[in-house]
Amino acid sequence: MSNKIIIITAPSGAGKTTIVKKLLSELPQLSFSISATTRTARENEVHGRDYYFLSLDDFHQKIDDNAFAEYEMVYAGKYYGTLKTELQRIWDKEKVPMVDIDVKGALSIKEKYHTGVLTIFIAPPTLDTLRVRLSERGTETQASLEERLGKARYELSFSHEFDEIVVNDDLETAYTAVKKLVTGFLGQ
Ligand SMILES: Nc1ncnc2c1ncn2[C@@H]1O[C@H](COP(=O)(O)OP(=O)(O)OP(=O)(O)O)[C@@H](O)[C@H]1O
Numbered sequence: 129m130s131n132k133i134i135i136i137t138a139p140s141g142a143g144k145t146t147i148v149k150k151l152l153s154e155l156p157q158l159s160f161s162i163s164a165t166t167r168t169a170r171e172n173e174v175h176g177r178d179y180y181f182l183s184l185d186d187f188h189q190k191i192d193d194n195a196f197a198e199y200e201m202v203y204a205g206k207y208y209g210t211l212k213t214e215l216q217r218i219w220d221k222e223k224v225p226m227v228d229i230d231v232k233g234a235l236s237i238k239e240k241y242h243t244g245v246l247t248i249f250i251a252p253p254t255l256d257t258l259r260v261r262l263s264e265r266g267t268e269t270q271a272s273l274e275e276r277l278g279k280a281r282y283e284l285s286f287s288h289e290f291d292e293i294v295v296n297d298d299l300e301t302a303y304t305a306v307k308k309l310v311t312g313f314l315g316q
């Protein structure tokens with residue numbers, strides 16, 4: 129298999145992680161690209177499964193070593209990045225990295241790797257829906273929720289830069305649309 133990459137991006141709360149998890153459970157050709165981050169682990173998150181949780185010093189060292197395919201300061205002064213070694217680890221298994229990252233990071237990878245990259249933007253039906261979903265997920269403080277919603281307005285203006293846009297209103301409908309795009313890209 130050639131070195132393909134699938135990127136799913138969206139404003140926080142649009143549902144990309146929900147869709148990505150289901151794709152990973154149904155398509156064994158895919159493997160989750162584990163990002164590095166300087167944010168602290170949430171309850172139930174495991175180092176090396178959900179993220180590589182790094183100290184700020186370690187993250188800076190990897191920036192200096194040019195170890196990232198892309199990285200961004202995404203929220204609350206915390207860095208998130210896709211390690212080149214992570215993409216290679218997945219390609220070495222003859223699988224396709226499933227990359228779940230923010231909009232700017234997605235645009236960087238698209239620009240850097242050009243061919244063999246499928247980019248899908250998951251759009252929320254409305255900004256109000258995002259607020260409800262993030263509140264009900266129960267992971268955000270009032271301040272972090274407002275930060276994510278503020279960024280969402282900006283990120284939505286980049287949706288046209290991606291190969292495909294899928295609106296996640298009804299989850300099953302959105303998932304079916306994304307799966308069709310992914311299997312088409314994988315050549316099935
Ligand atoms: N179509 C949908 N209808 C209703 N709720 C949904 C739908 N899709 C996802 N959700 C719920 O919305 C919340 C946000 O979804 P999810 O965590 O997948 O978003 P995300 O885009 O990955 O956010 P983040 O970037 O912050 O990780 C979750 O609680 C999820 O169960």
Ligand SMILES: Nc1nc2c(ncn2[C@@H]2O[C@H](COP(=O)(O)O)[C@@H](O)[C@H]2O)c(=O)[nH]1
Nearest residue numbers: 140163199200202208209210228229230233
């Ligand atoms: N640019 C990157 N963005 C990333 C990466 N890994 C995750 N993310 C995005 O960060 C936010 C917040 O995630 P959370 O786990 O704190 O809720 C979310 O939008 C992710 O998609 C990455 O490597 N690079």
